[in-house]
Each structure stands twice: as C-alpha cells, then as structure tokens.
Amino acid sequence: MNQPLAYIHPEAKIAHNVVIEPFSTIYKNVEIGEGTWIGPNVTIMEGARIGKNCKIFPGAVISSVPQDLKFAGEETTAVIGDNTVIRECVTVSRGTIDKMRTVVGSNCLIMSYAHIAHDCIVGNNCIVVNAVQMAGHVEMGDFAIIGGSSAVHQFVKIGAHAMISGGSLVRKDVPPYVKAAREPLTYAGINSIGLRRRGFTSEQINEVQQLYRILFMSGNNTTEALDKIELEMAPSKERDEIVNFVRNSGRGIIKSYIGKDAN
Structure with a gap:
C-alpha cells in the first residue's frame, strides 16, 4: 500500500506488495522487490536495486551520487539484497566506473548513521554497527561485523567471519575468522564464539x-x-x-x- 504523500516516479519498478510510507521519494530507474517496507522520509535515488522483504528506516538515502570527484555521471547501481535491514539515516552511494555498482548483500543489518561509499561490496549476513564510515572500494566478507563508530580506509578488505572492535581505524586488511582490536588495529585472537x-x-x-x-x-x-x-x-x-x-x-x-x- 503506497501512501498518497509519497512521491514515486512513474518509471520506477515497484512490486505490488511494497509499502512506501509518507514523504518518501522514489526516483526513476529504481527497482524494489516484493514485501519490502520503505519507511517515511526515505530517499531512493536512480540506480537503486532493492531486494525482497527489506526494511528501510526513516532518513536513509540509497543510491546517491558517489562522493568521488572522478565520477563522470556514468550509469551505475546500488544493490541491496533480500531480507536486509537498513536503519535510520544510513547512506549508500552508487558505484563508479571502477565496479559500476555498490553492493550490500542479503540478510544484513546496517545500523543507524552508517555510510557505505561507492564501489563497496558487503557480503551476506554482515552487520555494520552505528556510525561506521566505509570509504570507497571496501570489500567485506560474509558474516563479518564492524563495531560502531569505526572508520574503514578505502580499498580495505575484511575477511569472512571477522569481527572488528568498535571505534577502530581500519587501515589494513583484516583476514577471515579473526577478531581485531586496539590502536593501531591488531590481531586479537579468532572469532571463536561467532x-x-x-x-x-x-x-x-x-x-x-x-x-x-x-x-x-x-x-x-x-x-x-x-x-x-x-x-x-x-x-x-x-x-x-x-x-x-x-x-x-x-x-x-x-x-x-x-x-x-x-x-
């Protein structure tokens, strides 16, 4: 059910049972899958490809133009997988000519105020905690977790099942299965509980x-x-x-x- 106070571009492809709450804006060249809920005051910009049964909370901006001075207007996308939850005021930029897309996988939780920049690839079942700031071209493996208020340098790779402590400055690659903590960020054992x-x-x-x-x-x-x-x-x-x-x-x-x- 679409609220009359939401704006949906007539060329957007919206599945029949998507709920779009008041004051949200859906641009053209957008696709939204079945069962997804778009909360109030959400902005879904050109190039967004949102899967099934997602929940996108107020203030989120999906598929905004990359914050990259090299971006020349190429037609790129921001892809959100199925069953992913995007909380308040998250921003996800679309890709550039490097990868042509930014991807957040399925079954992810992206918490409030996180930023996922252009050409990032986030795997499935990942958790990005509040106020994490991911620069461009970051890759994050399945089941990885980044603690709140962490900053991730561009081109960093984070392995599957890795867990990074809150408040970290992630300047180097973090291998699979490990816990990483302290400053500078160092190996702190393996993520055995996970x-x-x-x-x-x-x-x-x-x-x-x-x-x-x-x-x-x-x-x-x-x-x-x-x-x-x-x-x-x-x-x-x-x-x-x-x-x-x-x-x-x-x-x-x-x-x-x-x-x-x-x-």
Missing part, C-alpha cells in the same frame, strides 16, 4: 587457531609463515581461504599485538 554459533566444529576452530599462531606468533615474516602453513597444515577450505586472502592482500594485513598470546 564460529561456534555458525556451526563450525571444534576441529575447524582449532585448525584456524593453529594457523593464526603460525602467521602471527611464530616470529616469521608473512611470506615465511605462509610457506610454513602450506608445508605443515593439510589443505582445507579454511586454510586455503586464509592463505589466499593474505597472499592477495593489496594493503597488507593487520599485525599481531606485541604481548601475550591473543588466543
């Missing part, structure tokens, strides 16, 4: 712990540690995911805390 909640076995968790002990606690440099991991640890999904992430890190990964064993 992994258990998601069905990882004790054997898998122990393997990940051992792998990160070699990577962060062995006294080897990163290349030596990766070689040692591949030599001493049997191939597995988790081992290969971590090794590939670290080898392909463009900005370099966070370091270990100089002190007690974080595990």
Whole structure:
C-alpha cells in the first residue's frame, strides 16, 4: 500500500506488495522487490536495486551520487539484497566506473548513521554497527561485523567471519575468522564464539587457531609463515581461504599485538 504523500516516479519498478510510507521519494530507474517496507522520509535515488522483504528506516538515502570527484555521471547501481535491514539515516552511494555498482548483500543489518561509499561490496549476513564510515572500494566478507563508530580506509578488505572492535581505524586488511582490536588495529585472537554459533566444529576452530599462531606468533615474516602453513597444515577450505586472502592482500594485513598470546 503506497501512501498518497509519497512521491514515486512513474518509471520506477515497484512490486505490488511494497509499502512506501509518507514523504518518501522514489526516483526513476529504481527497482524494489516484493514485501519490502520503505519507511517515511526515505530517499531512493536512480540506480537503486532493492531486494525482497527489506526494511528501510526513516532518513536513509540509497543510491546517491558517489562522493568521488572522478565520477563522470556514468550509469551505475546500488544493490541491496533480500531480507536486509537498513536503519535510520544510513547512506549508500552508487558505484563508479571502477565496479559500476555498490553492493550490500542479503540478510544484513546496517545500523543507524552508517555510510557505505561507492564501489563497496558487503557480503551476506554482515552487520555494520552505528556510525561506521566505509570509504570507497571496501570489500567485506560474509558474516563479518564492524563495531560502531569505526572508520574503514578505502580499498580495505575484511575477511569472512571477522569481527572488528568498535571505534577502530581500519587501515589494513583484516583476514577471515579473526577478531581485531586496539590502536593501531591488531590481531586479537579468532572469532571463536561467532564460529561456534555458525556451526563450525571444534576441529575447524582449532585448525584456524593453529594457523593464526603460525602467521602471527611464530616470529616469521608473512611470506615465511605462509610457506610454513602450506608445508605443515593439510589443505582445507579454511586454510586455503586464509592463505589466499593474505597472499592477495593489496594493503597488507593487520599485525599481531606485541604481548601475550591473543588466543
């Protein structure tokens, strides 16, 4: 049911059972899937592709023009997956010529006042807590969590199942399965509680712990540690995911805390 006080461009493609509350504005070249609720005072701009059963709360702005001086008006999109909740005053910019889209996956929770900049790729089942500021081109793996008021540098990659402490300055890549905290941001153990909640076995968790002990606690440099991991640890999904992430890190990964064993 669409309220008469909402403005919906006649070319927007809105599923039949979408609810759009008063004073919201839907531009042209927008698609909104079935069962989605658009709260009052929401702005959905050109290029938005919003999935099914989403909830978008007051003050949010989706698919705004990128805050990038290189943007030249190219036709790009901002994609929101199914069942994602976007809370009050969140802003999601659309892509630029780099990736042509910004993506927030399915089953995500993006809390109030967060900003997701152009060309970011946020995976499925992610949580971005209040007032997180993500610069352009950031990539965030499935089930990752960024604590409130954190700032993420452009081009940073955050691995799947990683958990970043609130108030962090994320300047380096954060590998999969880890907790990251302190200033400067450092390895603080693995996200064992999150992994258990998601069905990882004790054997898998122990393997990940051992792998990160070699990577962060062995006294080897990163290349030596990766070689040692591949030599001493049997191939597995988790081992290969971590090794590939670290080898392909463009900005370099966070370091270990100089002190007690974080595990």
